[in-house]
Amino acid sequence: MACVCPGTISQDLLERTKKHPCYSADAHHKYARIHLPVAPRCNIQCNYCNRKFDCVNESRPGVTSEVLTPQLAKEKFQWVKEQIAELSVVGIAGPGDALADWQFTRETIEQIKEIDNDVTFCLSTNGLMLPEYAPEIVDLGIHHVTVTANALDPEIGAKIYKHVSYKGQKYEGAKAAELLSLNQLAGIEYLAKHEVLVKVNIVLIKGINDRHIPDLVKKVKELGAFITNIMPLIPAPGSAFEDYPQTSMKEINEMRNICQLDIQQMRHCRQCRADAVGLLHEDRSQEFRMCNRPPAETAAQILERKQYKIAVTTKHGKIVDQHFGHASQFLIYQGDGQEFHVAETRTADQYCQGMTECDEEDTNRDRVFQTLQDCDAVLTMRIGYQAKEQLRRHGVYSVEYCDTVENGLRYAASQLADNAL
Structure with missing residues (x-):
């Protein structure tokens, strides 16, 4: 299956995508997004991740200053919408995984759709539960999903993921990485076949998956991915990779240039917090904490x-x-x-x-x-x-x-x- 291209996208979805700051390079300095942190649980443990729920000075995925209920998320959306006219996207990126707390994610989207059906919804997930929830994602009318996938080879994945919790069982090593990868790929393929634009995030970890990334990019393109986003490793304090060197942007851009031959690359990612608000280059998350609401x-x-x-x-x-x-x-x-x-x-x-x-x-x-x-x-x-x-x-x-x-x-x-x- 060839990757999704503008000629195969409906006019409505094309217009929404033009206003999505992560999917459109032209939109990131014009349109704002809000990430609603309603999903605190995560079902995998990445060796580069150490999630903190109240860390105001950090800007990286998994960090938030508050966790919201769906009702609070709806109220926050209304508040931000009144203050930021260019708000175009509602994203759910944890702070855990959007599908690990699917009931909260779904309820949040349903409540916001009741008051604003024009806003574009976006999910970020590790993809472990995609085969189970992809049909519901499609039925909810979510047309933008980001899947973080770092390896195809289970032996490489075993060096990136400490463990995976799936349907009541805990998996480790290559078996965990293989299960995660199979579910990610099946989910990407299903979503792409149902007019969902899939962005695949890839964390480049020197000495582990860096030489493997071009193969991964070719595979997700084959399954219908819309765009890939190769990101530098952020060595989070307290994580297994805290002493790893941070990947330089020179190395990231070199890898993006190689993979650009297969699929379009996102080059303006800010690796946002789970409660990010505003334009990509102007995060206003602390201004819009619920404790500051009049x-x-x-x-x-x-x-x-x-x-x-x-x-x-x-x-x-x-x-x-x-x-x-x-x-x-x-x-x-x-x-x-x-x-x-x-x-x-x-x-x-x-x-x-x-x-x-x-x-x-x-x-x-x-x-x-x-x-x-x-x-x-x-x-x-x-x-x-x-x-x-x-x-x-x-x-x-x-x-x-x-x-x-x-x-x-x-x-x-x-x-x-x-x-x-």
């Missing part, structure tokens, strides 16, 4: 009149960084929506007893809900559907958030106020 006036009026009691799951009392199912104690805060103080600490049986999923009903967990039934809300990083429903039946509102406790409490209070309007 509060709604109607909600603020209610907050001044009402006192709230909110239970928080937090490991050290500073960040909302604990799953509801893993909490064995809750900090109980009281306040008027703007100012809060710790009223008490309550211990409780841990809702999730070591299971992968925390949604199964268990009569022994009733004590957890009884412990919290006098609260207005529970503020937590994540909560399963069944637990959320049980809390709702006890009259307790669930709020998912990943930021400071102070900002989370104000956000939770605003949600309670909005819910009361």
